[in-house]
Amino acid sequence: MSTVRGARARARIEVTAAIKDEARRQLAVDGASKLSLRAVARELGMVSSALYRYFPSRDDLLTALIIDAYDSLGASAEEAHAKVSGDGPVRRWVAVCEAARVWALAHPHEYALIYGSPVPGYTAPDTTVPAASRVALLLIAIVREAHRGAGVALTPLPAELRPEARRMADDLALDLPPEVVTALVAAWAQLFGLIGFEVFGQFHRVVEDREAFFRHAAARLGHEVGLVFPGGADAGGTSTSGGGAAPVTTASDRDAPRRGAPQSRAPRRGAADRDARS
Amino acid sequence: MSTVRGARARARIEVTAAIKDEARRQLAVDGASKLSLRAVARELGMVSSALYRYFPSRDDLLTALIIDAYDSLGASAEEAHAKVSGDGPVRRWVAVCEAARVWALAHPHEYALIYGSPVPGYTAPDTTVPAASRVALLLIAIVREAHRGAGVALTPLPAELRPEARRMADDLALDLPPEVVTALVAAWAQLFGLIGFEVFGQFHRVVEDREAFFRHAAARLGHEVGLVFPGGADAGGTSTSGGGAAPVTTASDRDAPRRGAPQSRAPRRGAADRDARS
DNA sequence: CCAAAGCAAGAGCGGTGCTCTCTTTTCTGT
DNA sequence: ACAGAAAAGAGAGCACCGCTCTTGCTTTGG
Structure with missing residues (x-):
């Protein structure tokens, strides 16, 4: 019952998807505020009023x-x-x-x-x-x-x-x-x-x-x-001290104890955190 | 330079300001994309085409x-x-x-x-x-x-x-x-x-x-x-140490499981209902 | 004083979202 | 199997939009 509910239902799903696709395409070109139901319909070869069978308003299309x-x-x-x-x-x-x-x-x-x-x-x-x-x-x-x-x-x-x-x-x-x-x-x-x-x-x-x-x-x-x-390592593997956790230098700010030993027993691939990607 | 340069010049400045004011007023009500030159003109008692003497296009008004x-x-x-x-x-x-x-x-x-x-x-x-x-x-x-x-x-x-x-x-x-x-x-x-x-x-x-x-x-x-x-003092005056600078305490260390095991990251529907824009 | 420039008005073009009516197609209950 | 219901498309039309172009009127500066 749920798979094929008849040609009509299937067509509706397809047309709905086609409308959204074309709308998305226009979105990528002109932006949301220029989204035009008429233009979508035109591109799809239907008449503008027919779109309202699928989306009761432009806002509903937007919601989708x-x-x-x-x-x-x-x-x-x-x-x-x-x-x-x-x-x-x-x-x-x-x-x-x-x-x-x-x-x-x-x-x-x-x-x-x-x-x-x-x-x-x-x-x-x-x-x-x-x-x-x-x-x-x-x-x-x-x-x-x-x-x-x-x-x-x-x-x-x-x-x-x-x-x-x-x-x-x-x-x-x-x-x-x-x-x-x-x-x-x-x-x-x-x-x-x-x-x-x-x-x-x-x-x-x-x-x-x-x-x-x-x-x-x-x-x-x-x-x-x-x-x-x-x-x-914060992100590079070359930074000094224990991680981006605490500010390190200059005048006034002295940092507080970090939890855990800074360099002890990297539990997993710590330092290479991101170098692996470059 | 901005001294009296004739009644016409002064009128132009005033009308320009009036247009921007009215446009801003409409902006606050309907938003940018609904900004309508015709509506601004109507509200100001002029005809839409007259606005183009002051702003060559809707976009120029927007820029202003x-x-x-x-x-x-x-x-x-x-x-x-x-x-x-x-x-x-x-x-x-x-x-x-x-x-x-x-x-x-x-x-x-x-x-x-x-x-x-x-x-x-x-x-x-x-x-x-x-x-x-x-x-x-x-x-x-x-x-x-x-x-x-x-x-x-x-x-x-x-x-x-x-x-x-x-x-x-x-x-x-x-x-x-x-x-x-x-x-x-x-x-x-x-x-x-x-x-x-x-x-x-x-x-x-x-x-x-x-x-x-x-x-x-x-x-x-x-x-x-x-x-x-x-x-x-962070903002209220209750924070410890040299400011919000460094983490102060640590959370539970209660049974830190070996992290090798792929724990299900059960998102667990946690009353997380938020609203997108309203 | 008068030509030049600035300006308002109106008509008009092509576009928009949306509604209404009318016809055709498909589905469904008996 | 077929009639009635439901869904879908087509088209005309409404009121609006941004923008252009032409036509006159008013102000202004040489």
């Missing part, structure tokens, strides 16, 4: 594209994560961040659709929530596992933020300390700040080697959420 | 609005900075960040215009650059002064990033070490990541006490660029 974009991004991130699932948390964290960046650069207009300015007069329905959460859930899972496994390094919260931090911890991941959850939410937003600036061209004439820059920034973000850098 | 928005944001930030110019670098840093956030929340559509998805088919002319740089220059100035004064804490860079970091340092602020410039650029993007997520509704049902959250995140950002926290 948004969900697809979230899912595409989420799938990319999950796939990248799965590829390094045996590695340490920092590496997994950076892998997910990089996957998000790569996806965004490959699909700038779809990225704009989901993380850019909201389309005015349009509010995304709750149907988008599960798809939208995938990357965040991945990040949470990485940090949670790091916490469960090797432990995470905590940064104390100011008093004024403590109740809110506890609330967020309750909402999002009950088994993580509020300090970590707070840092995680911030890192989540900051990650897409980095990606957005690159995709939207704000780094034009500012950052040239954007891949290296992003990798470093993502690693710093990972440190910020408390992931412990094994073996002492 | 963009520059105004950058300038408005920049002025807000500079004003906030001036108000705390006697304080330490962290305070000034956070003040500028908060000013940007407050401005963005007060002018969400103008914020979307300058930091949201770029309008497709529209590329901002170089005329926008000076206005767009004001906030960044302010952040640079704060860090530079902190560096000259109390010294900043450095975070070592990975080898692969060093050439690029040096290049950025040369471009942006010759008298700052590359490590700081790199962190500064990252913090700049991350700051607008935080603001953007809040303005665009990504924090809906995730962060409630957004002001406290932002203040903390901004302070962490300040630390990340090497600002030294005086007296150990």
Whole structure:
């Protein structure tokens, strides 16, 4: 009953997919705000009114594209994560961040659709929530596992933020300390700040080697959420001292004890963290 | 030069301002993509074609609005900075960040215009650059002064990033070490990541006490660029040691399992419902 | 004072999202 | 197997959009 529900049902699925494909194609050319039902219909050889049999309005088509974009991004991130699932948390964290960046650069207009300015007069329905959460859930899972496994390094919260931090911890991941959850939410937003600036061209004439820059920034973000850098390499294997964990030099700031011996018994391929990729 | 150049010239200036005002008003209601020259003209009691005497196209009107928005944001930030110019670098840093956030929340559509998805088919002319740089220059100035004064804490860079970091340092602020410039650029993007997520509704049902959250995140950002926290106060005055600088305590070390085993990373539906833009 | 320049108005072009009606095709219950 | 229901396409039409071009009127500077 579920497989072939008749020629009509199958045709509907196909036409729906064709509409979304053509819409996505136009999206990549003209951007979301120029998405035109008539143009899509024209390209598909149908008449504009016929599209309304499939999507009751332009906004509904947009919603479908948004969900697809979230899912595409989420799938990319999950796939990248799965590829390094045996590695340490920092590496997994950076892998997910990089996957998000790569996806965004490959699909700038779809990225704009989901993380850019909201389309005015349009509010995304709750149907988008599960798809939208995938990357965040991945990040949470990485940090949670790091916490469960090797432990995470905590940064104390100011008093004024403590109740809110506890609330967020309750909402999002009950088994993580509020300090970590707070840092995680911030890192989540900051990650897409980095990606957005690159995709939207704000780094034009500012950052040239954007891949290296992003990798470093993502690693710093990972440190910020408390992931412990094994073996002492932030990202290069050549940095001094124990990891990006603590500032190292100049005047005033003397650093605090790191957890774990800096160089002792790299549990796994610590230092080569990212050199393997170049 | 701007003295009375005849009634006609003055009228032109006034009408131009009136058009921009009305356009801004519509922007705040309907958003950038719904900006309609005809509607502006209608509201102003003129005919649509007359507007083209003042702005040769819709995009040129948009450019004018963009520059105004950058300038408005920049002025807000500079004003906030001036108000705390006697304080330490962290305070000034956070003040500028908060000013940007407050401005963005007060002018969400103008914020979307300058930091949201770029309008497709529209590329901002170089005329926008000076206005767009004001906030960044302010952040640079704060860090530079902190560096000259109390010294900043450095975070070592990975080898692969060093050439690029040096290049950025040369471009942006010759008298700052590359490590700081790199962190500064990252913090700049991350700051607008935080603001953007809040303005665009990504924090809906995730962060409630957004002001406290932002203040903390901004302070962490300040630390990340090497600002030294005086007296150990993060934002409220309860943090230990030399500032939010270093992780202080570690989380559970309870049964750290051997990490060879592929643990299921059970995402476990943890009440994680967030809303994308609303 | 008068030609030149600036300006408003109107008509018009091709485009948009969307609705309504009418016809054709496919599915389904008896 | 067939009639009725449901789904789908076609086309006309509405009100809007950005933008262009032509036609007159007003201001201004030499």
